[in-house]
Amino acid sequence: MGKKLVLYLAGPMDGVSKADATGWRDVVTNKVSGLYEVRNPMIRDFFKTGYVQHIHEPMIVQGDKGDIEAADVVLANCWKHSFGTPMEVFYARSLRKHVVSIVPSNLRVNGFASPWVSYHSNRVVDSIGLAIQHLVSFAESYYAGNKTTAG
Secondary structure, three states: OOOOEEEEEEOOOOOOOHHHHHHHHHHHHHHHOOOEEEEOHHHHOHHHOOOOHHHHHHHHHHHHHHHHHHOOEEEEEOOOOOOHHHHHHHHHHHOOOEEEEEOOHHHOEOOEOOHHHHHOOOEEEOOHHHHHHHHHHHHHHHHOOOOOOOO
């Protein structure tokens, strides 16, 4: 297989429980770790040890940006509104990364995801299961030598 694709897991971390921030990331990691090197920004969870803004803010943002730059694919779980996740989607797409966004039906207006999220995503799905299916298909196509995948 050679070098593994790198997958970055974007999603809300502020104002959510640890279980909500980590649970879906653990599920995705367990399902795709054979195909991807997974980058999880929860390694920079400084809230558990005491957050000092002027110290930790640059470490968090620069660390996340570095992981996005190293990534081939970004999975953005937009299960609730947040500030950082859409910025990560925009940043990843500006670097021409393959972006998959999960936008559940309860956050869609008339069935549509936010135009900003849709525009900056290669694929928008409404569940983690569908996102995992797409990630597996994308990786299998990549490793088979087809580096371009529809959608």
